[in-house]
Amino acid sequence: MELIGLLRRIVGHHHVLVAPEDVIVYEQDGSILQAIPEVVVLPGSVEEVGQVVRATRGAGVAIVPRGSGTGLAGGAVPAGGGVIVSLARLNHLLEVDLRGRTAIVEPGVINLEVTKGVAPHGYFYAPDPSSQAACSVGGNLANNSGGPHTLAYGVTTNHALGVEVVLHDGNPLWLGGRVPDTPGYDLCGVFVGSEGTLGVVVQGIVRLMRARESVRTLLAVFNRMDDATRVVVDVTGAGIVPAALEMMDQTTIEAVERGAPVGFPRDAEAVLLAEVEGVREYTERALREIEDICRRAGAREVRVAQSEQERAALWKGRKGAFGALGTLAPNYYVMDGVVPRSRLPETMRKVAEIGRAFGVRIANVFHAGDGNLHPNILFDMRTPGELDRVIEAGAAILKACVEAGGSLTGEHGIGLEKKAYMSWVFTEADLDAMARVRRAFDPTAGFNPGKVFPSPPACGEPRRVPAKIPAGLWV
């Protein structure tokens, strides 16, 4: 293929992968969806990204951008065929401006590295997905990623001031800038969360936050899930905005304690992890109030972290929870529905009902404060028919979220997995308007084809197509 020779000349022989034993590892991200790419390219500079895009799109071939491959909606899975452009080598923290409280990063920079780079000076980068030790800022920008602390600080788009993007013709373009607002349309805002369908992010200007004087964390243990969800409603109802308010159910606790134990009580039906940040006087008071609310709601135990080590241990359990599900089943299918906080208790009951109705085991670990649910359906892909049941159960959960006045996704994106459900929340006219926005950036829609929009992928030969899965995929 002529294109491969061209790509090799641009990025060097070693950075173009075509052998089956190389490209197969790029068939999957953090989700359960798989499609093997034909070619994987790893450019080493912004210029190389431009040339790769020009050559590839010029040859009429689609491009799927990829960061660390930790996404949970199949956004980096090349279901529509084409070339994967991995941004993993563009991993430099280019500039830190502490006075301006901004940092300029390349897309392959690992989320946690931004905070590590500025922490010695008393700053941090707020969006903190559970995968922050591995996920890339580029991937976060594409998915408008959240995290436990976005309850207080907002999601990625609230921390992205500008992005430099490579468009379909290979030309770079800056959107937004170093200051909070630039004249004209907020095109940086349009790009953040566009899931790789508009172009390739090659640089980002992100906001840095000043570390708070005091951070206090507690773990409340509940015998009944209902009591725990009620606390969430009560805490926010009392006017307290915790920095994070996270929930884990008994199944998740079991997984964490089996994988990398941190001492969560295995017999509890739910634990709630609450964190408050601010000046010391405030955090002491807020922590006590949350503790009171928990006890009134029937918490059987409230543990307040007394040291940074104790706090780190609580968070380690929470942040490792997804990965730990591997101790319970070979596969999990994570949902990302959102409901208004006040509907949390009834929605959690509904999730449990759906689990029973479909005969599937569900582990819940989620951003309760945001009403952002993550029911994880546990299963074994090798059991015939099980996947179909799992997908149906997942759809039922998302439907319940939408019916409760919520949304399909809080932070993982639509990707491949949820595109078929877009019609539940958008009309034909809505979707058409979105498609026109996309075409304004990319007239032939060759960036990450087959994602987000509820249309079948343009090309790509399905190898195995289970029922209910978008054509072109095998799971």
Place this chain on the structure above:
Amino acid sequence: MALPILQIPELDQCVHCGLCLTQCPTYRVTHLETESPRGRIHLVRAAGEGRIAPTERFAEHLYLCLMCRACETACPSGVKYGRIAEAAREVLGPPGGRFSRAVAGLAFTQMFPRLGRMRLLFTMLRAYQRSGLRVLARLLPKRLREMEALLPPVPDRFFAPESALLPALGPRRARVAFLSGCVMPLLFGEINEATVRVLRRNGCDVLIPKDQGCCAALNVHNGETVAAKAMARRNIDTFLSAGVDAVIVNAAGCGATMKEYGHLLAADPQYAEKASRFSSLVRDASEFLAGLGLVGGLGRLEMTVTYQDPCHLAHGQKVRAQPRQLLAAVPGVTLVEMDASDRCCGSAGIYNITHPEMSQTLLEEKMAAIARTKAPAVVAPNPGCMLQLRSGVQRTGNGVTVYHLMDLLDRAYQLGEARP
């Protein structure tokens, strides 16, 4: 064609979350999924299912891995990556081309199991190093020349305990057996002596069984399990019959392997139970001494050191706090932590010979991290790390001294004795 032998149960535990990526030394250098734990697990799974063939290229990915097991520390699901990689390597056989495979095979089956031959080889090497013939090394092919250069000077004296049972000094607190190792007694005899002295000063009767052999770590890591199992059985028989409270090891790689004899021999009906029992007795010297609590007069060692976590101690055995506790117990010693002290230095058994480029890249990073601490000494309680770091010191000329932890403790005790 599916390879059922690669359909290992441990694979099911990986959910492809990617949290291992940034902890993997080879991923950090290459940024390639194929050189990451998740990618390698994916490859083994795909080969097991017959979706790809276990080709030369597949083998390259599996063998670029250092087996440092940092991914096991990072994994929230507790995936035993080491076991997956070892199983895959068992199918592939030793790494490299036909020549190096033959050499490795010979070493694994004919040298390591026979310590007498090892001793003879090192005696000859010592004679060669002293003879002036070394100038002829220039005539060797490049690869052999590099290997020749990696070999440290063979000391005048090998480790030769005066008796198989060395009694405790002071009140007896424990009875232990000591693994003297294969290369340790030949290249690091003094460290073995120091370890035994420190154990005795802490009230241990130290038994050094004559019939013990090499632990077989290199065999297991390089896909040779037939000789490895025989070596394990021999050690199990030898040490279990000694009737001791613990089997003490001062080389992290050996300790990690011996703690996993239970797994290695799980399918051997005659040895499975004995192997688990043996494994439960194995302790790293630092782990054991920290648990026992140091006694006796430690002299003052006025020095600043940094500490390198050997991979097979920190990741393989989860022993991190204990060596630091021992360092803190020595009066006058100040520990300055380096960045990523638990990242591999690139030694990794024979990896610095099989993959010199990657090994050097990692060593350079490590030397830079050590330099940033400004400590004039680094403590690395494992012979492989010590050799690698010493070659780094030589290359950079930064004058840092490399110590084994037992060496440092022994010095402190000697000073304490001199100035009561």
